[in-house]
Amino acid sequence: MEIIRTYVPNSLANYNHLVYCPTTQQAAAIDPFDANHIVDIAKKHSLTIIQIWLTHEHGDHIRGLNSLRELTGAKSFAPMTCNGLFESDIWLEDGQEVRLGKETLTHYLTPGHTPGHGVFLYQDPQLSERDFLVCADTLFNAGVGNTRSGNVSELYQTVDRLKSLLRPQTRLFPGHDYICTNLKFVLNHFPDCEPARTTLDTVDKQTPDTRSVMRLADEYRYNPFLSLQADWIENHDDFTHLTQKERFFELRSRRDQW
Numbered sequence: 001m002e003i004i005r006t007y008v009p010n011s012l013a014n015y016n017h018l019v020y021c022p023t024t025q026q027a028a029a030i031d032p033f034d035a036n037h038i039v040d041i042a043k044k045h046s047l048t049i050i051q052i053w054l055t056h057e058h059g060d061h062i063r064g065l066n067s068l069r070e071l072t073g074a075k076s077f078a079p080m081t082c083n084g085l086f087e088s089d090i091w092l093e094d095g096q097e098v099r100l101g102k103e104t105l106t107h108y109l110t111p112g113h114t115p116g117h118g119v120f121l122y123q124d125p126q127l128s129e130r131d132f133l134v135c136a137d138t139l140f141n142a143g144v145g146n147t148r149s150g151n152v153s154e155l156y157q158t159v160d161r162l163k164s165l166l167r168p169q170t171r172l173f174p175g176h177d178y179i180c181t182n183l184k185f186v187l188n189h190f191p192d193c194e195p196a197r198t199t200l201d202t203v204d205k206q207t208p209d210t211r212s213v214m215r216l217a218d219e220y221r222y223n224p225f226l227s228l229q230a231d232w233i234e235n236h237d238d239f240t241h242l243t244q245k246e247r248f249f250e251l252r253s254r255r256d257q258w
C-alpha cells in the first residue's frame with residue numbers, strides 16, 4: 001500500500017491523502033476537502049479513486065465528500081461511531097480490515113478529538129519502514145488533537161493504545177500542517193527539549209508541501225503528549241509531581257490556552 005500527501009491551501013492548513021494499491025492503481029481519498037483538488041492529484045498519478053475514507057465529522061474533513069462521490073461514484077467508508085452525523089455507504093468497526101485493490105489495512109476507532117473519530121493503519125508484512133498511520137486529528141506532529149468537541153480522558157486512552165499498536169518506524173500522516181506551531185509550543189514550555197529545537201530549525205525552512213514526514217520514533221523525541229516521562233517533562237517543576245495522565249491533561253489545557 002502506498003500513500004500520497006497533498007496540502008490543501010486554506011486557513012485550517014489541511015492535508016489530504018490518497019492511499020492506493022500500486023498493483024491496480026486503485027485509490028482511496030481521505031477526508032476530501034476539495035473534490036476537484038483530490039481528483040487532479042489522482043489523475044497526475046494515474047490513480048482511480050474508488051473509495052472515500054472519512055475519519056470524523058468536522059466540516060473541514062467532510063467538505064468535499066458529496067461532490068467527490070458524485071464525481072467518481074466512489075463508495076464512502078467511515079467510523080461506525082460517526083453514524084448519524086453524515087452520510088456514508090459503509091460504517092467501520094474497531095479493528096475492521098479495509099481492502100483496496102490487492103492490499104489491506106485496518107481501521108481503528110480513536111475517540112478523543114471527537115467521540116466518533118477513526119484512523120487507518122497500514123502495516124507492511126515485510127518492512128516496518130513502509131508502515132503508515134492516517135491519524136487525521138487524533139495525533140499531530142509534536143501534538144495531539146484538541147478536545148473541544150471531544151474528551152481529553154478518551155484521547156489519553158486512545159494515544160496510549162496507538163503507542164502499543166504502532167511500530168516505531170510508522171510514518172504519521174495527520175490531517176493538518178501544525179508542526180511548526182506545535183514545536184514552538186513545546187519550546188515555550190520546555191526550553192530544554194533540544195530535539196524540538198533542531199526539528200523546528202529544519203521544518204521551519206520547508207513549505208507545507210515539502211514538510212518532512214515524521215515517524216513515531218521521531219515524535220517520541222519531541223512530542224510531549226507521547227513522551228510523558230521524558231527528562232524535560234520529568235524535571236519541569238509544574239509536572240514532576242503529576243502522574244502521566246495528569247501530565248497529558250495539563251499539556252492539553254496549556255496548549256488550548258497558548
Ligand SMILES: [Zn+2]
Binds near residue numbers: 061113137
Ligand atoms: Zn477535527
